[in-house]
Amino acid sequence: MTETSAQTISEIYKRQKVFFASQKTKSIAFRLQQLKTLKKAILQYEDKVNEALWKDLHKSKEEAFLTETSLLLEEVSYHIKHLKAWAKPKKVGTPLQIKPSRSKIYFEPLGIGLIMAPWNYPFQLTINPLIGAISAGCCAVLKPSPDTPNVARVIEEMISEFFPSEYIAVVQGGKETNQELFKFPFDVMFFTGSPGVGKIVMKAAAEHLSRVILELGGKSPCIVDKEANLKIAGKRIAWGKIVNAGQTCIAPDYLLVQKEVKTELLAEISKSFKEMLGENIANSPHYGRIVNPAAMNRLKKYLEGDVYYGGKINLEEKYIAPTILNNVQPEDEIMQQEIFGPILPVMEFIEIEEALSYINKNEKPLALYYFGKDKGAEKVLRETSSGGACINDTLLHVANHKLPFGGVGNSGMGKYHGKESFLAFTHERGVVNSTTKLDIPLKYPPYKFFGLIKKIVG
Structure with a gap:
């Protein structure tokens, strides 16, 4: 893939500064039209996106629709429906001591956004933040991941066909391109990826005092207690992992x-793998591949443990079977960092406090899953912290546009989806509008009515 030159990046940034200064993007009519254009682009390019996802990740068209395209179509439609209400200035109350002034919150675009996307959901996680940028009235520079080059090329083709580069542009490349982008004072940097790279982005943003939204990750735990419906738990955990x-x-x-209940649960998870993907999983059209050889070699090291199920690997095909590792210990290598692959390490507990203690000793995860009764769920939610959570399911919280999505602590900062995406690229500007028909003297020296002021403020 040809990397975007430093000169081109500089020219894109300068042109977007000029375009944003024209005030054109602030028009609600303009924003709505661009959202509709983006929706049209997604639909028109769906087949090309599906083909690229298959080449890069062996992702089936069904999974591509469920985890990439459909989420975007629902998100953009949600913004089209609600943008006018979100962008309308909001009246708020005014304290007695500054009346008869009036107070409002105005929602104004931050300016130019840099959106840096990962490779695991390369289309959805590039375009989803863009919806927020368009909705808020910003310009945007998109940086797809070079690890999924086919999708990156399709994104560039789609964006360049439907949008002028002074409004929305795509740049391509790896670490060197990132370093070049970091030289420019973007008004907001939106990054999805690992905590390690997230720290680099945050350092770069600090040089310009740019706002950052960091969507990171971490080791998201899944707790199953003895009162859970094990058949349902096994199926939903297996699905969340494949x-x-x-x-x-x-x-x-x-x-x-x-x-x-460990023995019964592991049997249910194993059974669900077979039911969803067949006996010969390597031939299933609905099971993906690992992104590149480097990731394969990293994951391969984890397969040396107590394999309860799976464990098959084909380096050439970048294939790793869904795998359950039994009797894992906290000090094992697989428990030291996010796995990011189809390997499920299993640890057991006797009392729920043991599980919660382990979770709380580690970094706050992006997600947490609990299978059991409502009373147990309330305890788990009350005594832990995570970016999001599901009770008796996995992954589904990401699909609700009315829920904020984002991490906490090591798993990220800032949130998006639905209205939160609009707000991620928006400055909420507090404005007090004072009348000139009346000028109450309380605030002026020599404070003759100071006693009255203390009573009012107090």
């Missing part, structure tokens, strides 16, 4: 299961 071959930032990273 989607995109486990290369999902909110995939159940590891399993914490109550000891007395």
Whole structure:
């Protein structure tokens, strides 16, 4: 893939500064038209996107629709429906001591956004933040991942066909391109990826005091207690782990299961793998591949443990079967970082406090999953912290546009989806409008009515 030159990046940034200064993007009519144009582009390019996703990740068209295209179509439609209401200035109350002034919040675009996308959901996680940027009235520079080059090329083709580069542009490349982009004072930097790279982005943003939204990851735990419906739990955990071959930032990273139901649960998970993907999983059209040889070699090291199910690997095909590792210990290598693959390590507990203690000793995860009764769920939610959570399911919270999506602590900062995407690229400007028909003297020296002021403020 040809990397975008430093000169081209500089020219794009300068042109977008000029275009944003023209005030054109602030028009609600303009924003709505661009959202509709983006929706048209997504639909028109769906087949090309599906083909590219198959080449890069062996992702089926069904999974591509469910995890990439459909989410975008729902998101953009949601913005089209609600943008006028979101962007309308909001009246708020005014304290007695500054009346008869009036107070409002105005929602204004931040300016130029840099959107840096990952490779695991390369289309959805590039375009989803863009919806927020368009909705808010910003310009945007998109940087797709070079690890999924076919999708990156399709994104560039689609964006260049439907949008002028002074409004929305795509730049291509790896670390060198990132470093070049970091030289420019973007008004907001939106990054999805690992915590390690997220720290680099945040340092770069600090040089310009740019706003940052960091959508990171971490080791998302899945807790199953003895009161859970094990058949349902097994099926939903298996599904959460095989989607995109486990290369999902909110995939159940590891399993914490109550000891007395572990054997039955693992049998149900194994059974579900077979039911969904068949006996010969390598031939399933609905099971993805690992993104590149480097990721394969990293994951291969984890398969040396106590393999309960799976464990088959084909380096040439970048294939790793869904795998369950039993009797894993906290000090094992697989428990030291996010797995990002179809391997499920299993640890057991006797009392729920053991599981919660382990979770709370580690970094706050992007997601947390609990299978059991409502009372147990309330305890888990009350005594842990995570970016998001599901009770008796996995992954689904990402699909609700009325829920904020984002991390906490090591798993990220800032949030998006639905209205939160609009707000991610928006400055909420507080404005007080004072009348000139009346000028109350309380605020002026020599403060003759100071006693009255204290009573009012107090």
